[in-house]
Amino acid sequence: MGLQAIFFYLFAFVAVASAFMVISARNPVHSVLFLILVFFNAAGLFLLTGAEFLAMILLVVYIGAVAVLFLFVVMMLDIDFAELRSGVLQYAPIGILIGLIVAAELIVVIGGSVLTPDAAKAITMPIPNPAERTNTAALGDVLYTNYVYFFQIAGLVLLVAMIGAIVLTLRHRTHIKRQNISKQVGRTPATGVEVVKVKSGQGV
Amino acid sequence: MDPFFSIYVWPAIVMIGQSLLLLVCLLVFIAFILLADRKIWAAVQLRRGPNVVGPFGLFQSFADLLKFVFKEPIIPAGANKGVFLLAPLVAVTLALATWAVIPLADGWVIANINVGILYVFAISSLEVYGIIMGGWASNSKYPFLGALRSAAQMVSYEVSIGFVIVTVLLCVGSLNLSDIVYAQKDGLGTMIGLPASFLDWHWLALFPMFIVFFISALAETNRPPFDLPEAESELVAGFMVEYGSTPYMMFMLGEYAAIVLMCSLTTILFLGGWLPPVDIAIFNWVPGIIWFVLKATLVFFMFAMVKAFVPRYRYDQLMRLGWKVFLPLSLAMVVITAFVLKLTGWA
Numbered sequence: 001m002g003l004q005a006i007f008f009y010l011f012a013f014v015a016v017a018s019a020f021m022v023i024s025a026r027n028p029v030h031s032v033l034f035l036i037l038v039f040f041n042a043a044g045l046f047l048l049t050g051a052e053f054l055a056m057i058l059l060v061v062y063i064g065a066v067a068v069l070f071l072f073v074v075m076m077l078d079i080d081f082a083e084l085r086s087g088v089l090q091y092a093p094i095g096i097l098i099g100l101i102v103a104a105e106l107i108v109v110i111g112g113s114v115l116t117p118d119a120a121k122a123i124t125m126p127i128p129n130p131a132e133r134t135n136t137a138a139l140g141d142v143l144y145t146n147y148v149y150f151f152q153i154a155g156l157v158l159l160v161a162m163i164g165a166i167v168l169t170l171r172h173r174t175h176i177k178r179q180n181i182s183k184q185v186g187r188t189p190a191t192g193v194e195v196v197k198v199k200s201g202q203g204v
Numbered sequence: 205m206d207p208f209f210s211i212y213v214w215p216a217i218v219m220i221g222q223s224l225l226l227l228v229c230l231l232v233f234i235a236f237i238l239l240a241d242r243k244i245w246a247a248v249q250l251r252r253g254p255n256v257v258g259p260f261g262l263f264q265s266f267a268d269l270l271k272f273v274f275k276e277p278i279i280p281a282g283a284n285k286g287v288f289l290l291a292p293l294v295a296v297t298l299a300l301a302t303w304a305v306i307p308l309a310d311g312w313v314i315a316n317i318n319v320g321i322l323y324v325f326a327i328s329s330l331e332v333y334g335i336i337m338g339g340w341a342s343n344s345k346y347p348f349l350g351a352l353r354s355a356a357q358m359v360s361y362e363v364s365i366g367f368v369i370v371t372v373l374l375c376v377g378s379l380n381l382s383d384i385v386y387a388q389k390d391g392l393g394t395m396i397g398l399p400a401s402f403l404d405w406h407w408l409a410l411f412p413m414f415i416v417f418f419i420s421a422l423a424e425t426n427r428p429p430f431d432l433p434e435a436e437s438e439l440v441a442g443f444m445v446e447y448g449s450t451p452y453m454m455f456m457l458g459e460y461a462a463i464v465l466m467c468s469l470t471t472i473l474f475l476g477g478w479l480p481p482v483d484i485a486i487f488n489w490v491p492g493i494i495w496f497v498l499k500a501t502l503v504f505f506m507f508a509m510v511k512a513f514v515p516r517y518r519y520d521q522l523m524r525l526g527w528k529v530f531l532p533l534s535l536a537m538v539v540i541t542a543f544v545l546k547l548t549g550w551a
Contacts, residue, residue, distance in 0.1 A: 052317065057322070068336070075336075179521075
């Protein structure tokens with residue numbers, strides 16, 4: 001128990017500290033790097049609670065793919081920070097409002113579980129024993145057996161979104177040369193080279 | 205004995221000892237793999253390769269190490285100093301961290317975790333950060349271009365590697381790396397009545413995926429013919445342009461650690477890990493680690509040969525191969541494998 005507590009406080013402290021650095025770092029690339037550190041520590045916290053599959057998926061999806069794109073965009077954009085900073089106070093009311101809403105939600109959730117610890121068990125499915133059922137299999141049960149139609153619908157929504165994004169950005173440019181691999185491989189000396197007998201002094 | 209000692213201190217000592225032993229063996233192995241890479245490349249081009257330091261040039265890598273370490277590290281004036289020095293550390297730490305879950309022989313694994321293959325996949329998808337950070341922090345054009353190329357390349361080929369891993373997992377039914385090797389004890393060969401042999405391993409049952417995985421591994425580790433991040437004819441040395449001495453060496457070390465890791469992963473997923481090629485007494489007497497190292501070295505030999513005789517891909521060809529050829533192929537194989545396993549009831 002002692003070791004778990006030490007690791008919990010380590011991960012939690014680093015996560016909170018780097019979350020603070022995300023919003024306070026002057027360089028946006030540093031912000032993204034701190035964000036990656038936050039994700040990493042969140043994965044560590046997942047591991048501590050025994051959700052090993054979620055921890056690894058967090059690493060693969062958020063750090064391995066989403067944060068790479070973030071980093072890409074932030075590095076490529078030429079952002080004028082003096083201009084961005086100048087108007088920061090006029091967004092403060094909205095920021096405070098969002099902060100209050102999130103804080104209220106957290107208080108309701110945590111307060112509810114403190115006051116009535118058994119309430120969560122009544123509305124959620126029973127958690128299988130990690131020793132008998134690995135949590136990869138347990139998640140698979142929920143996603144692919146109990147809620148397979150919802151899962152399929154979510155997949156369809158994503159597919160539509162993906163096709164929409166492609167349609168919006170696709171443009172066919174004419175007048176550019178493209179490589180047609182099958183045509184290129186299909187060329188033979190017979191079709192590719194033409195032998196012409198040229199009479200001297202006449203040209204082709 | 206004090207319970208504190210037996211619960212916390214002694215397991216920690218054992219774990220640290222095992223990790224250090226694995227790291228030292230791995231680093232020495234990488235030193236010789238580096239030499240082998242240069243020797244094979246030289247032999248294909250009818251050169252001698254490094255042959256001065258030690259017998260047959262065997263100690264060349266150690267001489268290189270000393271030279272790198274004793275040189276002065278130079279940090280460009282415009283560079284982002286912290287990130288610039290962090291990048292090679294990230295590269296080498298992540299590449300070595302993956303080895304914690306690799307089973308080298310039956311039971312020879314430091315952390316035998318349930319989601320081993322996912323851990324390997326997750327950490328190797330993080331390796332791109334070393335490259336992006338290095339390229340960005342150098343504050344110069346060529347490193348930045350190299351870093352961007354590399355990020356796009358690694359992200360694209362991870363997709364097909366992921367699907368290849370899924371097909372293997374469908375056949376095995378577990379994410380544990382040791383279980384993947386155990387599952388290859390019987391397969392196609394034993395099904396038609398032969399004794400356990402190399403025909404049972406996944407390379408035969410999933411042959412197209414074996415090829416896709418091998419080529420994707422080349423692209424994922426930025427090996428030729430996919431070494432566009434450091435295409436020296438266009439980008440000088442890509443993201444490594446501004447690096448010298450020890451930081452450069454750490455990038456190289458990370459790269460080769462990742463290459464050896466991919467060779468080991470190919471061995472575990474497709475070539476039966478530590479299992480002997482034929483189940484007869486003489487082969488069974490040989491320790492599993494020997495078979496594992498032999499197979500991984502064989503895969504590395506293929507890596508080195510590809511480097512020696514395949515010309516570099518153009519960038520659009522690389523992307524076409526990843527997204528238009530490997531992605532549909534591996535996706536189709538996932539579906540086909542799932543159907544076959546379901547209909548025949550093999551899994």
